[in-house]
Structure formats: structure tokens, C-alpha cells
Amino acid sequence: MPTASSANTLRRSLLIKLISKPAPSREDMASVIELTASKVVEALQAQSITLYLVEGNEIVFRHVYYSPSLWGADKALEAKFKETAAKLLKLRLPTGKGIVGKVIAEGKELFFRNTQTQSPMMASMTQNTGFEVFSMLTVPLKAGNAVIGAIQVLNKEPVSGTNSQFTDTDLPLLLEVAEYSASLIQRMLDPKHQLSADDTAKFIARLTNHPLVTKIDELPIDEKLVQVIGDAIIRREGIFPTKSLTPNSLAVIMANPLDYAKREAFQQATELVIDEIHVASATLIEALIKKYFKTDTNAGNGDIDISKVAEVITTAYNSDGTGEITLGDLESEDSAPIIQLTNRVIEDAYICGASDIHIEPQEKDLVIRYRIDGLCQEKLRLPKQVANGLVTRIKIMCNLDIAERRLPQDGRIVFKKYTKKNIDIDLRVATGPMNHGEKVVMRILDKSKSTLPLPALGFSDENLARYRECIRQPYGMILHCGPTGSGKSMTLYSALGEVNTPDVNIQTAEDPIEYTLAGINQMQMSRQIGLTFARALRCYLRMDPDIILVGEIRDEETAQIAVEAALTGHLLVSTLHTNDAPSTISRIGEMGVEPFNISASLVCVCAQRLLRRVCKNCKQPYEPAGREKEILEKAIGWSGQIFKAHPQGCPVCNGNGYKGRVGIHELMINSEELTEGINKEVEVAALKRIAMKNGMKTLHQDSMLKVKMGLTTMEDALSNVPPDLVT
Secondary structure, three states, rough: HHHHHHHHHHHHHHHHHHHHOOOOOOOHHHHHHHHHHHHHHHHHHHEEEEEEEEOOOOOEEEEEEOOHOOOOOHHHHHHHHHHHHHHHEEEEEEEEHHHHHHHHHOOOOOOOOOHHHHHHHHHHHHHHHHOOEEEEEEEEEEEEEEEEEEEEEEEEOOOOOOOOOOOOOHHHHHHHHHHHHHHHHHHHOOOOOOOOHHHHHHOOOOOHHOOOOOOOOOOOHHHHHHHHHOOHHHHHHHHEEEEEEEEEEEEEOOOOOOHHHHHHHHHHHHHOEEEEEEEHHHHHHHHHHHHHHOOHHOEEEEOOOOHHHHHHHHHHOOOOOOOOHHHHHHHHOOOOOHHHHHHHHHHHHHHHHEEEEEEOOOEEEEEEEEEEOOOOEEEEEEEEEEHHHHHHHHHHHOOOOOOOOOOOEEEEEEHHOOOOOOEEEEEEEEEEEEEEEEEEEEEEEEEEOOOOOOHHHHOHHHHHHHHHHHHHHEEEEEEEEOOOOOOOOHHHHHHHHHHHHHHHHHHEEEEEOOOOOOEEEEEEHHHHHOOOOOHHHHHHHHHOEEEEOOOOOHHHHHHHHHHHHHHOOOOEEEEEEEOOHHHHHHHHHHHHOOOOHHOOOHEEEEEEEEEEEEOOOEEEEEEOHHHHHHHHHHHHHOOOOEEEOOOOOHHHHOOOOOEEEEEEEEEOOHHHHHHHHHHHOHHHHHHHHHHOOOOOOOOHHHHHHHHHHOOOOOHHHHOOOOOOOOO
């Protein structure tokens, strides 16, 4: 029935409005009122609707609508109705007067319709409105105990030439709509008006037609299912599983069933489809997590909020150590608060989707920052005195020399040893002496993550086809270049995944092993015992490899052996730290490799960066002008509508305007002309011109292509890659 589907559409529209506006403003009210009115007209097939609000001791008209069926083809009558609507919107009525005043004063609905003869009420309404009124529904807008206005609808649209009237089934629907609207409008009128967590859950359950859970033991929970999924996914998405429905589907509890981003992320992470949803408050879901993921607090693995640990530490310092916890405890790497803080920082960073954790001693504070989607964000600020205890604790976790504070050190943390939670990550740790103490940076290596397929990495169709040809070459050298965190390793792993078949022997030398791939022989480097890339390469050349992956070419010895491997029938893939593809040639040359060896061994060089993806949910279209338009036209010969990030963001992107990242690539494939240029040792700019002539799209051109496709913004593209100087 159209009425039910319209009500569902209204429920969803208003709920999304409610949830996506944590602090709605009065400016949003007009759009909400218009939405409410249009959906009521659609649901009830009303010829007229008026929405009233109470302001002080007066009732104001906030929305007036007349159906075109009232005037048909009569333009003069149409103009008259529009004039009437404009006058009404300026009108104010005293409270307590008339039908609307009575409904607002008493908080009760009124329903009139003609039976045999027209009632005096209908006759009066007909005189005031200028058209004959056959039926009328007026319901109050109630927000809690207060009545803030009313909705009045007149006449149903005539069907088959007869005048239809509202029925008894129309009244409950209008009352329901009024309830949704009142709560939303009141939030916009009064910033202090907030629903409690339990009331919000009831509200959402009613709007989405999902069952409500109010008690922690109300639903039977499959404990094995909960443990298999693990608290990392459950915490990150805020979705609690209750039972398996089929081998591929399950039932869950959610705070907001319309949060499709979280539903999709949960389904991708678990590879299970959500087929049944119960609604509960966020506090009840948190209580369920605490109940089913109990840990040993004495071992420092308690389910303790990072902010609470930080608060305990800060309070202890501010109170000069008076209380249960002493300053000595907080400065010792073995104290419970320090152990808890270290674990909570790592767990919190993982749940937030961070790639790196920065622990930075400043002059007066200790700052902890996370790198999320390529940008550092400050998370905690602690007293400076915590630094030694925290850094020493991290060094103990990765078996570093805790007495050495003057030299940089590198290590690795296998986090499973220190937590009972289902978080299977390793951390690559680097420490270094700064002017205010030792800084620690931890790169999070999520072992539970699988590599992405090549098409998901952001390659353009042209680059993807050319790159796939390169990785299927029988021998030669493929190099990926770019700064730290530009996605080089992920691309190499994805490439190996495509060519990994039983008849191919793939061997890797990595520092560290970031992803474990089935069917591939992986070796972890260890400089402490002399196991370097060069030594691993020498070993591999005697182990009958088809494809060799070297984590990074850092020195002359590794470069020489890599080129030698590529020249002797092996496909060698590796990474290098250079700005773009052509400058990689000169970089290898600086390592002592002869130009003719470079040109003979090289298959391709792929330079890459990661740009932030603009949020699909809230990105804003606009037409570029001036300098932006010139840049687009010069780079890709195109100009048209592109997108920018929403300044306030939305719940899907946590208010950032961006969510996730996409790769841009500069693929330089070897050719006769390029080989000649390398052998003649021409400058980098000349190599770049040759490569562009042979079809290479530069990083800047590829970034503009991503802007054109609506994947990123002009601002983010230019902040990562400047326009080309070479044309």
C-alpha cells in the first residue's frame, strides 16, 4: 500500500536527519518541516496541509500547501491560492483560539468529516479556506510533555470524480508522523533537548520497525560466535552478534540499523551477512562487550578505557602523588597503570584504523598521536614524567636495550603475547633520541588483513592492463617507489597474489614481513645477526626462484645483486624511496649500478602515492574555476563538475569529510627509446619526457583523473603531488 511505504520512507529520512545531526540548528528546521509536509501529503493523499508552531503566546504558520487539484487549469485561481498561502505564513494567532488552538491547548487530536450534510464546523472551514472542506484531521506535535505545534490536513485527493474523505486508518499514521517530527523539531529549537540513550533506542526501534532490547540478558547469545568474531571487530563497528541463522548469515544487535557503513564494514570483516537486527542503546552494547570479553586486570589486560587510564595518571601527577597511586608507580615500566596505558593505546589505535602510533615527548607534555588515512591526529596529552616508563615498557615488549637512550633502535612487538583480546597484530617499532627525550613510532601490521586485489588499489584501467603485462614477464626488475606509507608493499603483495600459482616459486626477503601469503616463501631480515637483504638475495639465487621480492633496495650491495638476479632469468620486484619514476634511474645509478645494467634489467618503475578518498556520503559537487580549471585542463584536457569535502563531514566519515584512501600511480615502462636515454645518462627531465611520450601518465595527471572520477578532491591531490614542470 502507498501509505505504508510512504511512512517507511519518512521514518528513514527523519531518522537519518536525527542521527546525522548531533547538534542540529534552527536553520535545518525549514527542510525538516518541508520533508514532513511532503511525506504527509504523499502518505495521506491530502489536498491541503498546514503546519503550526507555538512561539511564546502565539501560534505561527510554518508551512502551507495546496494541491494543484484545487485549481486545475485555472491560472487565476492558482494565483489566488498562492497569495492566500503567503498571507497565512505571515499570520499569528493567539493560543487557545480556533480548532488548532484547541488541539494545542488540550494536546488531543480532532477528526471531522461530512456524513449526510455538511456540519457547521466544515462550513466554517470552507468559508475560511476558499474551497469546500469534506474532512479534516488535526493532531498535536508533542515533544515529551510539551505541545510545540500542530499538523492539520484537509480533504483527500478526489478519486474518479468523487470527493474522498480521511478514514480511521489515516489518523494513527498522522499521529505517528507528528511524533517523529515533534521530537526532531524540538531538538532544533532547543539545543538542551537531548534524548537519553534508552529513549533514543526506543525511538530508533519504532522508526525502523526492529525489535528493541532493553536488558543485557533479554536475548540468548551464542558465546562461541562472539569469541570467533572477536572484540576488535565488535568494538570497532559497534555491532554485537547474537546467533548464527545460516552458515553465511547471523543476527546482531545495533544502536542504529540505518548505519549502512558500519553494517557493510562488519559484513566485510566477518564475511557474514546480517539478516536479523535488534536495536539496543550504545550503553547496553558496551555492557555486552564487557560481559563477554572479561580479561585479567592484574596482568594489565583489563578492559579499561584509554581515557580513564590517562585520567588516573594525570590526576596522580596533578595531586603530587597523594592517593592510592604513587608517582613512582607511574614512572615504572612494570606498574599496572603504565602496562594498561601501553596496551590501551595500541588497542585504541588499532580500533581507530591507525597505521602508526607516535609517542612524542615535548617540553612539558607527552603527546600521543595516531596517523589515520595519512594524517596525524592528536589522541592524548599526558604529563612529561610518564615518558620514561611508557618508552621503557615498549622497549621491553620488543626486546630492546632499555639502558640505551642515546642511539636509535628498531624492534618488533608481537602483540598477541600481551593481550587476551582477539587482536592479531604486530608492531614495527623505531625509537630515537629527541631534544626532550626518546620518541617512539610504532607501525601497525595487521596480520588478520588480507591483501587487496590489484583492481582495488586505484590503478586506472590503462595502467592496470600495462602493469599486469609487466608482472607476467619471465625476468627483469620491477621497482615501486614513493615515500613511507604510500602503499608500495601492498601493491607488491597484490601483484604476487596474481602470479602465485603452484608452478611458480616465489621467495621474499622482508623487513618486516607485513602480510603472510599462502604458498610463498617469506624470510624475515635480522640485521643483529647479519641477515641482510644482500645476504638473503645471495641465498635465494641458489634456491631456484622464479620470482624474488626484496623489501627495499637500500645500499650498493643489494642493488648490485638485485640487478644481477634480474639479468639471470629471475623476475625481481622491490621498493625504493624516490619521488617519481624517472628519478629512480638516477638513484640506482648513484648506488653504483652501471647504466647499461639498469636499462637491460628494468621492466618498469611504478611511483605511487595514497590520496584521501572524499566521503561518498557527504561530498559536495561544484564547478572548478580559475586556477583549478586551468590545472585540470592542462593535466588531462578536461574540465567539468568535481567534488570537495564537506567542511563538517558526517557520521560515516566521523566529521572528517574523507574516509579511506586511493592510490595514484606513475607507471614508467621500459622501451627502446628509454633504454637509449638511460645508456646515454640523460637527465631525469629528459627521461620523463621520453616516458610521457611513450604513454606514461604522471602522478599529477593520475591524481587529476581521480579528481575527475570524484574519488578525491583537488585540495588533497595538489597537497600530495604538485603540477608537472615537464610537459
